[in-house]
Amino acid sequence: MVDITGQYMLNLLLNGLLIGVIYALMALGLTLIFSVLGIVSFAHGEFYMIGGYVVYFVLQRFTNLHPYFAVLIAGLVTFVIGFIAERLLLQPLAKGEIERPAEYAILITFGLAFFLQFLMIAIVGPFPKKAARFFDLPEISTDILVTTATTLRIFEVPLSGNRLIAAVTAAILISATIFFMAKTWLGRGLQAVSQDRQAAAVVGINPLKMNTLAFSLGTMLAGMSGAVLVAVFSWVPWVGVPASGKSFIVIVLGGMGSMPGAVLGGLILGVVESLGAGLIPDPGRALAYKDAIGLLIFALVLLIKPTGLFGRDL
Amino acid sequence: MLEVRDLYVGYYKDLNILQGIDIKAETGKLTTVLGANGVGKSTLLKAIYGFLKPNAGEIYLDGQRVDGTPTFQLINLGISYIPQQTGIFRWLTVEENIQLGGWTFRRDKKRLTQKIDENYERFPILKEKRKQQAGELSGGQQRMVELSRTMMTDPTLILVDEPTAGLAKLLSQEVYQMLVDLRDRDGLTIILVDQEIRQALKIADYVYVLDLGRNKFDGPVEEFSDLEKAFWA
Amino acid sequence: MKRSPVIWVLIIGGIAITLALPLILRDKQYWLFVATQAYFWAILASSWALLAGYAGQFSFAHIALMAIAAYFSGIVGRDLGWSPLSGIIIGTLVAGLVGLIIGLLCLRLRKTYLALFTIAFAEIVRLAINAELDFTGGPMGLYLEPLIQTTSYVPYYYLILGLLLGSLAFMYALANSRFGLFFRSIREDEEAAAAMGVNVVRYKIMAFVVTAMIAGLAGAVDHHFIGFIAPSELIIGRMSLVIAMAVIGGIESLIGATLGAIFIHFSLEWLQQIPIPAALMPRIVEFKPALENLGFALTERAIQTNAWRMVGFGILLMVTLRFWQNGLIYPIIQRLTRQEAQAETVAKRQPAPVEETAAQERSEE
Numbered sequence: 001m002v003d004i005t006g007q008y009m010l011n012l013l014l015n016g017l018l019i020g021v022i023y024a025l026m027a028l029g030l031t032l033i034f035s036v037l038g039i040v041s042f043a044h045g046e047f048y049m050i051g052g053y054v055v056y057f058v059l060q061r062f063t064n065l066h067p068y069f070a071v072l073i074a075g076l077v078t079f080v081i082g083f084i085a086e087r088l089l090l091q092p093l094a095k096g097e098i099e100r101p102a103e104y105a106i107l108i109t110f111g112l113a114f115f116l117q118f119l120m121i122a123i124v125g126p127f128p129k130k131a132a133r134f135f136d137l138p139e140i141s142t143d144i145l146v147t148t149a150t151t152l153r154i155f156e157v158p159l160s161g162n163r164l165i166a167a168v169t170a171a172i173l174i175s176a177t178i179f180f181m182a183k184t185w186l187g188r189g190l191q192a193v194s195q196d197r198q199a200a201a202v203v204g205i206n207p208l209k210m211n212t213l214a215f216s217l218g219t220m221l222a223g224m225s226g227a228v229l230v231a232v233f234s235w236v237p238w239v240g241v242p243a244s245g246k247s248f249i250v251i252v253l254g255g256m257g258s259m260p261g262a263v264l265g266g267l268i269l270g271v272v273e274s275l276g277a278g279l280i281p282d283p284g285r286a287l288a289y290k291d292a293i294g295l296l297i298f299a300l301v302l303l304i305k306p307t308g309l310f311g312r313d314l
Numbered sequence: 315m316l317e318v319r320d321l322y323v324g325y326y327k328d329l330n331i332l333q334g335i336d337i338k339a340e341t342g343k344l345t346t347v348l349g350a351n352g353v354g355k356s357t358l359l360k361a362i363y364g365f366l367k368p369n370a371g372e373i374y375l376d377g378q379r380v381d382g383t384p385t386f387q388l389i390n391l392g393i394s395y396i397p398q399q400t401g402i403f404r405w406l407t408v409e410e411n412i413q414l415g416g417w418t419f420r421r422d423k424k425r426l427t428q429k430i431d432e433n434y435e436r437f438p439i440l441k442e443k444r445k446q447q448a449g450e451l452s453g454g455q456q457r458m459v460e461l462s463r464t465m466m467t468d469p470t471l472i473l474v475d476e477p478t479a480g481l482a483k484l485l486s487q488e489v490y491q492m493l494v495d496l497r498d499r500d501g502l503t504i505i506l507v508d509q510e511i512r513q514a515l516k517i518a519d520y521v522y523v524l525d526l527g528r529n530k531f532d533g534p535v536e537e538f539s540d541l542e543k544a545f546w547a
Numbered sequence: 548m549k550r551s552p553v554i555w556v557l558i559i560g561g562i563a564i565t566l567a568l569p570l571i572l573r574d575k576q577y578w579l580f581v582a583t584q585a586y587f588w589a590i591l592a593s594s595w596a597l598l599a600g601y602a603g604q605f606s607f608a609h610i611a612l613m614a615i616a617a618y619f620s621g622i623v624g625r626d627l628g629w630s631p632l633s634g635i636i637i638g639t640l641v642a643g644l645v646g647l648i649i650g651l652l653c654l655r656l657r658k659t660y661l662a663l664f665t666i667a668f669a670e671i672v673r674l675a676i677n678a679e680l681d682f683t684g685g686p687m688g689l690y691l692e693p694l695i696q697t698t699s700y701v702p703y704y705y706l707i708l709g710l711l712l713g714s715l716a717f718m719y720a721l722a723n724s725r726f727g728l729f730f731r732s733i734r735e736d737e738e739a740a741a742a743m744g745v746n747v748v749r750y751k752i753m754a755f756v757v758t759a760m761i762a763g764l765a766g767a768v769d770h771h772f773i774g775f776i777a778p779s780e781l782i783i784g785r786m787s788l789v790i791a792m793a794v795i796g797g798i799e800s801l802i803g804a805t806l807g808a809i810f811i812h813f814s815l816e817w818l819q820q821i822p823i824p825a826a827l828m829p830r831i832v833e834f835k836p837a838l839e840n841l842g843f844a845l846t847e848r849a850i851q852t853n854a855w856r857m858v859g860f861g862i863l864l865m866v867t868l869r870f871w872q873n874g875l876i877y878p879i880i881q882r883l884t885r886q887e888a889q890a891e892t893v894a895k896r897q898p899a900p901v902e903e904t905a906a907q908e909r910s911e912e
Contacts, residue, residue: 185420189417191403191405192406195403195404195405196402198397199460200386200403200414202394202401203389203414203418203466205386206384207386
């Protein structure tokens with residue numbers, strides 16, 4: 001039986017927030033894809049998985065490279081794979097060449113996930129890999145904040161330095177994405193297509209190109225979330241399966257297609273999971289049911305309010 | 315001048331809603347297409363604008379064949395389209411909406427600002443509300459946003475589909491006045507599809523009447539006024 | 548529907564070969580085992596095709612329902628001392644009940660949402676089985692009593708073949724009755740079906756219950772034959788395999804899905820270098836000690852070589868979906884058996900016009 005104190009709760013809360021930021025980044029990609037293409041990609045987690053592997057191998061090969069470069073390379077690689085996948089598999093859908101669009105979208109992305117997973121097993125093998133930590137924390141020692149190279153204590157609450165770095169990186173990427181969507185022409189073009197496809201075409205935006213862009217950007221965001229996490233968790237080719245699951249939960253919770261929803265939903269899921277697992281008395285069960293908590297929320301939201309927190313009536 | 319020749323359009327290959335339509339819209343004139351509900355008026359506009367692929371027939375713009383051109387390229391030919399239900403971007407601001415009208419020349423900052431200012435002059439109310447989400451505006455103001463966005467590229471021809479459906483009477487008058495202004499002041503060619511026959515006839519130059527996917531009558535509006543009673547009494 | 552005599556030749560020939568297989572494979576017991584498992588997968592794939600292809604309900608909970616039945620049967624046998632037969636019956640009924648609940652919960656959910664919900668359900672079931680050690684044995688798995696006391700594969704071969712033929716006959720009868728017609732009308736257009744007086748709710752739920760019970764029955768029987776079940780059987784990879792089988796065979800055809808399953812199961816076994824059950828691949832690390840105890844060298848190299856065949860099937864699956872939405876096997880059967888191929892198939896229907904589809908699709912969801 002764990003001792004539930006304010007300290008302990010704060011610890012759970014902060015750790016939940018740290019992981020929640022990563023969930024938010026992943027879900028941002030999935031919600032972007034949904035808002036423009038109108039489909040849920042069941043292969044989202046596989047791009048996350050690939051992103052992680054890219055960082056692992058790049059850092060292994062070029063040991064002196066700044067980890068952030070590796071993250072950018074991972075983003076580039078997953079962007080390109082997403083681009084090709086959209087052109088080959090999803091473009092016919094947007095062109096109206098497919099008889100049963102909804103079924104096709106589910107099955108083809110599912111098939112893509114299957115393919116990518118086994119491709120990675122075949123290429124990199126099934127045994128776990130883990131990247132070295134990106135960098136050391138600066139050593140600080142004050143009343144509130146004490147850090148060492150790998151850990152950090154704030155108000156006596158210990159946090160993992162690795163997770164903190166991952167979360168901060170993810171937060172930067174989230175901000176960049178939001179800026180891109182709100183302030184650039186391409187971002188507004190994507191928003192326009194997601195809000196009224198026909199009107200977007202009337203003003204001269206090519207919806208098919210925006211589809212490709214949205215999907216590639218979405219897969220890039222998944223790839224980058226994997227890229228920042230490969231130093232935190234050990235990596236296997238099926239690591240994307242639960243990651244897909246988390247992104248589904250987040251976008252359903254936040255409202256399919258809503259970007260603020262994805263960010264808030266990610267944070268909520270991170271905290272709820274952390275608190276839930278921390279407060280289940282039996283530690284064995286707590287670990288096993290940690291994922292079930294999210295899934296339960298997911299099922300409930302789907303049943304009670306399928307539009308989620310910020311969902312638009314599509 | 316836009317010319318539609320012997321156009322067959324339908325949602326399925328073997329089921330045509332339009333069965334051999336011929337339309338000519340003279341430059342600088344307002345041509346209206348009338349007909350009962352379901353005769354394919356909106357389908358005609360959708361086909362011209364590339365949302366539906368014609369099963370047969372041709373469409374010419376100033377002698378150049380344009381059917382089969384993807385919708386998003388038509389703006390470059392100077393054709394624009396205002397759909398029946400307002401096609402604004404509801405969660406973007408008024409200014410962002412209007413700005414997106416300049417998508418095709420987005421790198422030309424100077425032209426953008428100039429065109430946006432022109433539109434604010436046309437509809438000063440939009441300048442006041444430029445930071446508001448377009449979806450929060452009233453129906454009439456949403457039409458203004460849409461029209462402003464359309465005018466960003468200086469189109470030479472616009473297709474308008476029942477612009478006053480669902481609007482209050484006073485607002486309808488305003489919308490028709492806007493169309494008249496566009497023709498008289500800006501010299502636009504307009505094809506107007508409408509259910510409001512009386513209103514459409516007041517502003518039109520040339521009239522087409524469709525019946526069950528075919529041409530039933532066409533002629534200058536003066537001719538039509540005499541026949542009006544016979545048709546619609 | 549005019550059928551040529553060819554179909555009878557095929558049916559009788561096919562049944563004759565399957566019946567005679569234990570004689571043909573007398574010296575190759577392993578392949579008889581493979582055949583038995585192929586029939587088990589065929590039951591899963593064809594019942595999923597009935598649910599997804601006929602009734603349009605893209606459920607990803609099929610494997611979970613199968614496993615629920617097997618677990619129930621095993622648990623009542625272990626804890627209450629029930630016989631395997633009564634265990635199988637209770638397991639099937641429980642699967643039907645869970646199918647009923649899913650059907651009720653999912654009434655309002657369309658396509659993508661249904662898929663997401665059933666994936667979540669399947670995952671919760673897997674996590675719960677993993678966690679509830681006292682009941683399920685957790686990750687270590689659960690042992691089940693044999694249904695038939697025998698050391699030979701032959702009785703089980705006939706038993707599972709019988710199950711396959713029985714469930715196919717039942718599903719064909721169902722699909723060709725007015726139920727089948729209603730299933731299809733719901734899939735085509737739910738609102739229109741409802742407007743025409745089809746009791747959408749009833750038939751949707753019925754599709755869930757019937758297919759859940761078929762999957763459950765097959766799962767319980769097959770696991771009393773295998774003698775063991777573990778939560779790793781519920782991973783999404785196994786569900787992918789069922790879907791791949793149905794899609795490659797022909798999602799709108801029961802016999803297509805059946806043959807697709809048999810074809811894929813045999814080719815996976817034939818292609819593999821070391822006998823790791825294909826769908827367990829993603830959990831290979833967990834299984835490493837167990838498999839090594841059984842004497843299988845589990846080098847990274849071997850696993851990687853092995854994974855390539857799944858890559859091949861992934862490509863086959865995507866290509867099939869992209870270019871042959873009727874599947875690869877079903878069109879062949881059609882050509883062989885129908886003089887006038889006037890079947891109402893995917894290819895016959897016209898695609899919706901450009902750019903409309905995506906918009907419509909979204910407004911539906």
